[in-house]
Amino acid sequence: MVLPDMLNQIHPYKVLRFSTVALAALLCALAFNPAQAQQPKAATHPPTSHEEAAPATDLPQLVDITAKTGIHFTHLSSPENKYIVESMSGGVALIDYDRDGWPDIFFTNAPDVAMSLAGKKARSALFHNNHDGTFTDVTDKAGVAFPCWAMGAAVGDFNNDGWPDLAVSCFGGVVLYRNNGDGTFTDVTKQSGLSTDAGWATGITFGDYDNDGFVDLFVPHYVDLNLNDLPTLGSKKTCLYHEIAVQCGPRGLNGSSDNLYHNNGNGTFTDVSKEAGVSDPDKYFGLTSVWSDFNDDGKLDLFVTNDGEPNYLYRNDGNGKFTDVAYAAGVAVNSGRH
Ligand SMILES: [Ca+2]
Ligand SMILES: [Ca+2]
Ligand SMILES: [Ca+2]
Ligand SMILES: [Ca+2]
Secondary structure, three states: OEOOOOOOOOOOOHHHHHHHHHHHHHHHHHOOOHHHHHOOOOOOOOOOHHHHOOOOOOOOOOOOOHHHHOOOOOOOOOOOOOOHHHHOOOEEEEEOOOOOOOOEEEEOOOOOHHHHHOOOOOOOEEEEEOOOOOEEEOHHHHOOOOOOOEEEEEEEOOOOOOOOEEEEEEEOEEEEEEEOOOOOEEEOHHHHOHHHOOOEEOOOEEEOOOOOOOOEEEEOEOEOOOHHHOOOOOOOHHHEEOOEEOOOOOOOOOEOOOEEEEEOOOOOEEEOHHHHOOOOOOOOOEEEEEEEOOOOOOOOEEEEEEOOOOOEEEEEOOOOOEEEOHHHHOOOOOOOOO
16 A cells, blocks of 8 residues: 555645554554454443533544554655655555464655665564554564665565565565565565566555466556656746646656566566556556456456546456456546646
8 A cells, every 4th residue: 555645746744644644543443453343342331421421423533542552653755845756655554464363564664865865765664563552663573674765565475375475666666575474574576576677666456366366466657757867846847836836747757657467376476467458558657556356257357546647447357358447437537626
């Protein structure tokens, strides 16, 4: 999952606000045993005077419990958001990496441009769920601190050993971590064949589209950006908003194609994007993706959101090929309000 600033790029703090709200909601959910949460007890007594005094609202009441959880994580990037690559990062994934029945949390992190050019990295983090509403930072033991200039993450057991593995989308391709089952992970990007992925990967997702029992990986790509030739604030017409100098992009920048990787069942993947019909030859600005069998035919379909450009809804035709039906389904474009 990646948390992009899709709302308006001239308001750089929306990413932070959105991430904070999402995190607060997430932690509220995680504070409870999932099994208990799924089976709420029916009220067995009449409301007390205290309950009667509660605000008259049907809306759920959420409380920010972050400070009590032991989660101390700061997403770096840049609050100034001078460049689009500094405003589009920020992702989180729930992964019960130790299979104790309690979801643990992985946060991606990203440097700003100046840090990256100086060779500095941003530390991602994995927090273990202690079952009591608190979490422990296990990043270093797990070996997942510095996957890349990280954007989003996806969880899937790519080698079917029962232990959930972790894929991270990066400004610069993808990283695949194999879960060793002992609290540690191994970077298997190279041997998996996924190191060929290049460009700005965003909202990746695992799904077994061909029903062979092995999860496959879809990787949308966003803007084709060169760190050594970054368009600066207001440097061209598309970097102006009502004559105000703003961050450049995505409009006015080049996009990047998408990739579908078929899981070969032996720890390796093969790029099948073009034959499957999901390669995005028009190079739209891909942001995130989700597998779902929307027509209930037993075959996973794929929805890909593109920033400011038509989305894709790929219907799975069952022979390793997909057909984009986004326009017919009414999900290609929105009303275009600005
Ligand atoms: Ca766990
Ligand atoms: Ca696994
Ligand atoms: Ca598969
Ligand atoms: Ca389907």
